Amino acid sequence: MTQSRLVRGMLLAVDPGLDVRIEEIVTSGDRILDSPLSKIGDRGLFVKEIEEAMLRGDIDLAVHSAKDVPTALPAGLGLPAFTEREDPADAFVGRLSRVEDLAGARRIGTSSLRRRSQLLARFPHLEIEDIRGNVETRIRKISEQDLDGTVLAVAGLTRLGRLDEASFVFPADVMVSAVGQGALAIEARSDDEITGALLAHLDHPGTRLAVLAERALMRTLEGGCQVPIGARATTEGDRLHLVAYVGSVDGSKSVSMDLQRSSADPEAVGVELARAMLAAGADEILAAVRGDDA
Secondary structure, three states: OOOHHHHHHHHHHOOOOOOOOOOOOHHHHHHHOOOOHHOOOOOOOOOOOHHHHHOOOOOOOOEEEHHHHOOOOOOOOOEEEOOOOOOOOOEEOOOOOOOHHHHHHHEEEOOOHHHHHHHHHHHOOOEEOOOOOOOOHHHHHHOOOOOOEEEEEEEHHOOOOHHHHHOEOOOOOOOOOOOOOOOEEEEOOOHHHHHHHHHOOOHHHHHHHHHHHHHHHHHHHHOOOOOEEEEEEEOOOOOOEEEEEEEEEOOOEEEEEEEEEEOOOOOHEEEEEEEEHHHHHHHHHHHHHHHHOO
C-alpha cells in the first residue's frame, strides 16, 4: 500500500487533474502466512489475483515489488514502467552490529531461500527459522521467537521510514540481492495506450536496463522467486555490470559469476551470464533444489 501511494503521487505529479484511486487486493502470498513460500508455490503468489483484476478491467494498473513479478507475464499484460530503484541491498535487523557478528549468532529468521543460502554459505552453523509476514510482523517475531535477527530489503525499510532500525547493510559481495529488488514494476494492459502514455513518465531508463538484465538471467535459469538465485545489475555510461549467485538451500554449493557488456541489449547480457553459470554447475544445483521441493 505504501508503494501504491508513492506511485499515485507520481501520477498526480504528471497530471494533477487525474482521479487516481487505490484498490486493495489481497493476494495468495498475503493470505497464506503459516507455510514457507517454497511449499505453497513459487510463481505469481503476490501478483496473480491483481493480474486477473486487470485483465477483467476492474483496475487499470498494478504496483508490484519488481522482485515479486514472474519473468513470464500473462498475455495482454506488460511492464511499461520501472520506477527509479532504491538501494537494492539487504539489511540486518536485530541484535547484531556488523556482518562479522553472524559468526557468533545462533538463530536468524527469513523465508527467503536466497538469503538462507547465502547466510549458510558463510556461516554454516546458523539455524534459519522460516518467518513470514510484513515488515512489522517480521521485526516483532525477533523477540517473540528469540531470534538474533532477520534480513529485510533496504528499499522496503526506506519506503516505510524504518531504515534506522537496521543494524547494518550487507555488502554486495556477502549478499547478492534478489532479481528486481529495490525497484517498483508497474504493470498494465498492453492495449491501454492512455495508461501506457502516463506510465512512460514514471519509467527510469537505468533501472529498466538493470532489471531487464536480471530478469533475463532468471528466466534463462528457469528460476522462480523461491529458488536461491540472486542478481544485481548496475550501469555506468554505456556499460552494464551484472553479478549473480546460484546456491543450494543449505549453502554448501554455489556458483557466483559476473559479466560486463554493453548496455545496448541488457537481456542478452542476462542470458549470456546465465548460460555461463549453468555450464559452471548451476544446472546441477538448481536441479537438486527443484528435486527437494518436489
